[in-house]
Amino acid sequence: MTAPVRVRFAPSPTGHLHVGGARTALFNWLFARHNGGTFILRIEDTDAERSKDVYTQAILDGLRWLGIDWDEGPDKDGGHGPYYQTQRLHLYRSAVEQLLREGKVYHCFCSPETLSAMREEQMARKEDPKYDGRCSCLSREEVEKRIAAGEKFTLRLRVAAGENVAWNDLTKGELSFGSHLLDDLVVVKSDGFPTYNFAVVVDDSLMKITHVIRGEDHISNTPKQILIYRALGYPVPQFSHIPMILGSDRSRLSKRHGATSVIDYKEMGFEPEAFRNFLALLGWSPETGAEVLTQDEMFKLFTLDRVSSHGAIFNMEKLAWFNAEYIKKMDGATVLNRCRPWLEKLPGFPGEYDAARLEKMVGLYRERMKTFNEIESQIGWFFAEPAEFDAKGMEKAAKIADRAVLLTELIARLEAQADFSEIPLEALIRGFAEEKGRKVGDIIHLCRLGLSGRTATPGLFESMAVLGKPSSIRRLKTFVTRI
């Protein structure tokens, strides 16, 4: 029987949750859920300079927005905590003590200046820059003397020459590195803090992580970490390095390609499920070939062997398409709710409209928007009478003979119309056009322009029904004086 699956997402709280991190979290989450395992959230906040509490919060908020829930983490103790690295310092310390006791780690007194000078010399000689191990043979007495003298030091892992490091990556296949290019890596910094690679190994081991799923930018960290696992005598987990998310020029996605924070997409009017669905398909595809997937379908279908091995460009159009697909399937009340933040910015909102009418109104745009923020630039005319009329529309209107007379007569008919709902309105206007020997289109376009100031809106009759009789007539009367 194999150990129960335990995976983790381990962000540094140095910024908002970004797209790449979100997808790493997503893949870990999907993998855990597919296997009935545990998904853990760990905050890697050992960089005191850049780590901020607000960012921890922002990352949690981002994950929550996406609907990615964790089983263990900062706010959810699962018996493997604490879940902040800064609260785990004692654990790293005891791991280091073990290595020290076993002589697997040694004191290095080389200053950063010495090290960079060494690096430059090696580069000049066209050698690979690496630590030359000069402190590895210091006598016990000398080490103690220099520590007593207050000299600063780091702790380095002894890496045996010629040791080969290989693993079978779950998405990349067989990967191996010769350790001739691995030097004696620093495990504890001179300020006493563990290095990233060391802390990660200690944490992943203690948290019983079975599968490390992370971005492929970590491939070259992996041999170093495996060396640390070996030194510590811990079992090595499985690794899966997933491809990067790229910008349109195929370089790593960054601010200059557009929004990189997940939360920006919320503000642009994306539905979290749609965004998450899109993200899941970036570098992964289910065997069914389906694209729009429910959460349960993703859980069922997600496997690492179907993760592709090359980077994927983040494509806004496709994202927008996913979003539109989700909007189409939403119920009216939800669409209204999602649009609310933008509706509230509109002058005159909500006017005389009650919730039911607002829902109908927004419903008119359901298939006309890809993101919720688009509502803001489209729907305003329902709340405020048009101050001006589309110039192109006016040009066309000017070609209609006797337009003012025609419209005045139509207004009279509308005033006499008791049932101001879609079907009767359509009958009335079509009948009117026929009676007058006019093209329905002309009448409709004229009305649309008069009511909204626009040449493009949802269907006229349904729009008028929502607008209501008094407002419709008032607007058309104003319009008669302008044409």
Add this chain to the structure above:
RNA sequence: GGCCCCAUGGUGUAACCGGCUAACACGCAGCCCUCUCAAGGCUGAGAGCGGGGGUUCGAGUCCCCCUGGGGCUACCA
């Protein structure tokens, strides 16, 4: 520079352990529907699988080389 990863239309992917007239989706174009805009329906353009060598009856699929792109090269995570 060194090490590592990757390479199917503009984009995301599919093509089971080699048999394809290379599939799907987004986007794009055209047509239909139609009161406009969308949505929807239909049709189409777009890759012969980065290039070159092998292996094989047969290669997008296996091997080698090259090219291109990306990542990593810290007492940062």
